[in-house]
Amino acid sequence: MATYLDRIVAAHREAAAADQRSVDDLREQAAALPPTRGFAAALAAADGLAVIAEVKRASPSKGDLNRDLDPAAVASAYAAGGATCLSVLTDADWFSAVDGDLQAARAAVAIPVLRKDFTVGAADVCDTRIMGADAVLLIAAALDDAELADLHALALELGLDALVEIHDEAELERALAVGASLIGVNQRDLVTFEVDTDRAVRMAPQMPAGVVRVAESGVRDVTDATLLAEAGYHAVLVGESLVTAGDHGAAVAALRAIPRS
Numbered sequence: 376m377a378t379y380l381d382r383i384v385a386a387h388r389e390a391a392a393a394d395q396r397s398v399d400d401l402r403e404q405a406a407a408l409p410p411t412r413g414f415a416a417a418l419a420a421a422d423g424l425a426v427i428a429e430v431k432r433a434s435p436s437k438g439d440l441n442r443d444l445d446p447a448a449v450a451s452a453y454a455a456g457g458a459t460c461l462s463v464l465t466d467a468d469w470f471s472a473v474d475g476d477l478q479a480a481r482a483a484v485a486i487p488v489l490r491k492d493f494t495v496g497a498a499d500v501c502d503t504r505i506m507g508a509d510a511v512l513l514i515a516a517a518l519d520d521a522e523l524a525d526l527h528a529l530a531l532e533l534g535l536d537a538l539v540e541i542h543d544e545a546e547l548e549r550a551l552a553v554g555a556s557l558i559g560v561n562q563r564d565l566v567t568f569e570v571d572t573d574r575a576v577r578m579a580p581q582m583p584a585g586v587v588r589v590a591e592s593g594v595r596d597v598t599d600a601t602l603l604a605e606a607g608y609h610a611v612l613v614g615e616s617l618v619t620a621g622d623h624g625a626a627v628a629a630l631r632a633i634p635r636s
Contacts, residue, residue, distance in 0.1 A: 379435050383469050383493055384517045391496045401501035405533045412487035414460055414510035414536040415557045415587050421459045424604045424633040427489065427589065428453035429462040429614035430480050433471035441618045442471055449623055450480035456627030462489040462612055481507050489538060493517060500529045510536040515546040524553045538589065542574070547581060558582060559589035559612065572602060579607040600630050607636055
């Protein structure tokens, strides 16, 4: 059964195959940029539970969330509430992102920014750096072993942190095999869309010391985030509940007040 991830990744692979740009030129351009802000380091150094607050207009599972948002204003509100980092969706077809969302959000704040998209090739990693992001998302379920290793190595070469997203023990082994030190556990089932917090709680203690642990998807409130902090996560990545909150800053502040185990 094809999942929503399968369909999205297939579309991105088709676009990547049609991209005629020189990867060598993109790498040269990316390598010449100023240093990034240190995404993983910010999460590790946070006092209490770190929060990656997401700028997100829509999603395949929920439809429109905040389609007309001002990315700079939302980012500023998140930062004012104490967000440790930002995540910005850049996929237009499935998440209704608008060109320039990431650049506008990052320019409005001083905290690091993750480009949230479906990375399938070297050009995607280079583009992530060129557009100004500080970290790239690598979804283990969307990549084979060689791709995961190559894209992870390229990200580090270009000065990006690489958040490797996993769903289970087998994917954790794959992430560790490529040297990942920043790992996110997606709580959302790829087939049913249901959130399985037990999955995240189960996975956290299996990650070795030195890995910065992030819980992703389905964090609705302080109760959810507290459970994840107690399980051993350094950070939660939160989109829907923050971007739809009446007071973005207060919603972030409530999560940031949670102590980290």
